[in-house]
Amino acid sequence: MSVPTIGAALGVADLAQYRDWLLEAQRDLELQSFFDAAVLNSDWQPLVDEALRQLDGHTGRLGIHGPFWGFTIHSKDPEVRAVVAKRMDQALDVCDAVGATQMVIHSPYTTWDHNNFDNNEDARATLIENTHATIGGVVKRAEDQGVVLVIENIEDVDPIDRRHLANSFDSDAIRLSIDTGHAFYAHTCNGAPPVDYYVKSAGEMLNHVHLQDADGYADRHWAIGEGKIRWHSIFRALEKLEVRPRLLLELRDKAGIPASMEFIQREGLGQ
Template identity: 25%
Template structure:
């Protein structure tokens, strides 16, 4: 697959740290990575190692996006210490992201939708404050794309983006999360979510599932209606960047083939 400026495949830094062959595969096949910055070992502490990855991508002429940390983090936490730790980890991650000049930066706002209304309002405003603090850490940063996860409606994420009201803070529409976590497989409400998100979509995550869980299946191996999804994506102008999110080597190959033969040709037919 030839590298194109708007298409990426997920590649957590911890994968490269434990198996350097992953980076070799991406470079040899000219696949642009979405670098995951949830660092569970020493990979984010070794600046020389990080600079080596950046240099190899630069030499190969490959761009990237980054996925900011999300494990154990809560931007809108009602606990001040947890919010503080989230800001500290996120701003450190932005310093790493800056090394790679990413096209997009994906972030989980991780809203707790089931909270009673008064507590949800608090966590909503705390989340907005946290995103603003993170955004201020890198003036002029590339778009931060807030990703839907467990929300049962598109409204809270849209509300965050509209409240922050910055050109470089938008939405990452994760299609697999909508289909599973948000019960899209049951509600059949893709158009409702798409229409709500459309003005703010800067990035899209593509992976499949059967609706029962966030399985990150290869594209075409679940029950998602990709023909309809791609038809709607074609309505967006400019077209958002996109990342495939397979979680194992077999699904990686299957997703790449499905994307190349089914999705990419449909996306190019305007």
């Protein structure tokens, strides 16, 4: 099997610099300019128009990062649920306008949850019920629109919990995402399994991966090879999947993309 083609998570402002790189291999792209409430509440059409202009000729898979600041997707408060649904609907409007087929949303699971699930009766079921009550309508709209929502691990300690949550919707419109740096932090600081175990746990539910290197202490988003993550084990786990997820460099400093690609290619992990 050939090595996977690596894409990136970029803002619209980054597209001009990386346009040729994206088009040369028709790389997957995640637009990260549409998760802020200030953007979603504004006239974002000019931003979409610029993205479409820069992406003329791009045939790789396209997604966006959905909103996440200031809320969780498992709220108990009906009024907060309404705000979450509004933000997600606004982001799905962007997906429709730009032609995105995937949207990243954040996992509701926290370290507190992990340590208290067996301390509070029905805690796992209640979290799932609250998530359905908050984004059930969003999942249905995404299904109708042809967009897949991918739940990204944030504080998740046990990756199987997120898989159970995604499966509970019984919908092709909700799948899993892994952020390698988040998983490495959970492994190093909170006793979670190693990062490749997250891949194995997700299995064929895995549709999306944020590739970032880290030290295991903080959410570094360093260039690949700069931190301590064991990349070969992750790519070996990815290689066993029948359907390849979108593999996207998500770096704080986008200038680290060339060095990341040099490392990935030198190690024979991707192209």
